[in-house]
Amino acid sequence: MPGEGIGSEIVKEGMRVLGVVADLYDLDLDVTDHVVGEAKFKQSGRYLSEETERRCNELKTNPQAAILFGAVADEPIGILRKQYNLFANLRPIRAFSQLKSVSPLRPERLNNVDILIVRELVSGIYYGERTQGRDEQGRWAKQEMYYHELEVRRIVKRALSVANKRRKRLHLVHKGNAIPEIFDIWLSVLKEEAQDYPEVKCHDILVDNMAMQMVLRPQNFDVLLCSNLFGDILSDLGAGIIGSIGLLPSASLNEYGFGLFESVGGTAPDIAGQQKANPLSTILSVAMMCRQTFNHEKAARTIESAVDEVLCKYRTVDIYEEGYELVSTTEMGSQVVAALKAR
Numbered sequence: 001m002p003g004e005g006i007g008s009e010i011v012k013e014g015m016r017v018l019g020v021v022a023d024l025y026d027l028d029l030d031v032t033d034h035v036v037g038e039a040k041f042k043q044s045g046r047y048l049s050e051e052t053e054r055r056c057n058e059l060k061t062n063p064q065a066a067i068l069f070g071a072v073a074d075e076p077i078g079i080l081r082k083q084y085n086l087f088a089n090l091r092p093i094r095a096f097s098q099l100k101s102v103s104p105l106r107p108e109r110l111n112n113v114d115i116l117i118v119r120e121l122v123s124g125i126y127y128g129e130r131t132q133g134r135d136e137q138g139r140w141a142k143q144e145m146y147y148h149e150l151e152v153r154r155i156v157k158r159a160l161s162v163a164n165k166r167r168k169r170l171h172l173v174h175k176g177n178a179i180p181e182i183f184d185i186w187l188s189v190l191k192e193e194a195q196d197y198p199e200v201k202c203h204d205i206l207v208d209n210m211a212m213q214m215v216l217r218p219q220n221f222d223v224l225l226c227s228n229l230f231g232d233i234l235s236d237l238g239a240g241i242i243g244s245i246g247l248l249p250s251a252s253l254n255e256y257g258f259g260l261f262e263s264v265g266g267t268a269p270d271i272a273g274q275q276k277a278n279p280l281s282t283i284l285s286v287a288m289m290c291r292q293t294f295n296h297e298k299a300a301r302t303i304e305s306a307v308d309e310v311l312c313k314y315r316t317v318d319i320y321e322e323g324y325e326l327v328s329t330t331e332m333g334s335q336v337v338a339a340l341k342a343r
């Protein structure tokens with residue numbers, strides 16, 4: 001599902017990489033293209049075609065099925081996530097040693113930066129009830145933030161389980177001082193569920209402080225457990241820390257393991273259609289798909305190391321520095337393909 005804006009440009013490169021990796025490792029893939037997005041939405045009053053919806057419904061309980069997604073403007077992605085209950089959004093933020101001088105942070109602050117944002121993706125304020133009106137003084141609008149304990153528990157369990165496989169350090173990011181009812185649920189559920197993971201060191205931190213700490217001491221953090229809104233905002237902050245959002249992949253999974261893999265960024269209207277987008281976020285999302293959906297760690301690592309290799313020489317404009325070769329979206333994809341084929 002390439003979607004709109006740079007979505008189609010970056011997914012094209014992701015698909016080329018997937019094709020090469022499938023050949024390298026004999027993966028038997030069944031691939032279909034689907035149109036999604038605002039344009040389709042406007043034309044037909046739907047955000048997915050009937051055929052796309054039928055196919056997704058057929059596959060939504062299949063852990064070996066996945067969507068490679070580009071980007072869409074505004075609502076359709078939220079609807080897609082909700083419809084297929086893709087509640088567990090995993091967003092790794094790893095600093096690349098080759099890109100230390102692209103980051104606005106001092107190079108020594110980027111040593112060992114390896115954060116995983118585990119973001120709740122199908123509830124919270126983005127999905128709260130919306131009302132608006134007008135009175136004598138002007139317009140008013142209200143959007144509610146809602147969390148049910150069940151929604152909190154499943155993401156808390158997921159975050160603990162992934163933290164247990166990583167550096168065993170988890171921070172619950174919240175705003176319990178200003179939104180106490182909601183975050184009391186998060187804090188108490190974490191306390192309960194953490195009993196099952198005695199080795200994971202759990203902390204909680206207010207989101208405003210978290211934003212500052214992430215810039216000052218990013219290497220102090222491992223797993224950040226976030227509600228929908230805070231995870232969204234902190235992901236882009238993480239992109240800023242490592243140098244570009246064009247480097248950040250993501251996976252969004254439901255309870256069966258069916259997943260949607262996509263770049264963390266959006267349609268990027270400022271650069272769309274100009275071959276300036278960095279496709280590495282989608283290519284690294286393909287690596288996450290190999291690991292998660294195809295259970296093929298080797299394929300995932302091969303893609304990741306090809307990306308590492310390519311970054312030593314080639315740069316799209318978002319991460320360009322003197323001394324490197326400036327390449328377009330397609331050329332960056334071709335360099336990753338070449339690095340893979342050379343293996």
Ligand SMILES: NC(=O)C1=CN([C@@H]2O[C@H](COP(=O)(O)OP(=O)(O)OC[C@H]3O[C@@H](n4cnc5c(N)ncnc54)[C@H](O)[C@@H]3O)[C@@H](O)[C@H]2O)C=CC1
Pocket residue numbers: 006010070071072073074077244245246247262263264265266267268269270271276277278279281318
């Ligand atoms: N999953 C999705 O489909 C998402 C959709 N959006 C939508 O995208 C539209 C634009 O939103 P913005 O706030 O402008 O965020 P954006 O992420 O599209 O762009 C923000 C900045 O990052 C740059 N950027 C994004 N991806 C890049 C890439 N791969 N390579 C190089 N630079 C990249 C853009 O050029 C821009 O300067 C909105 O309609 C928004 O709702 C935003 C985020 C996610």
Ligand SMILES: CC(C)CC(=O)C(=O)O
Pocket residue numbers: 074075077078126232235264
């Ligand atoms: C529709 C938005 C919530 C998409 C977005 O910004 C994101 O998931 O990062």
Ligand SMILES: [Mg+2]
Pocket residue numbers: 232233235236264
């Ligand atoms: Mg976002």
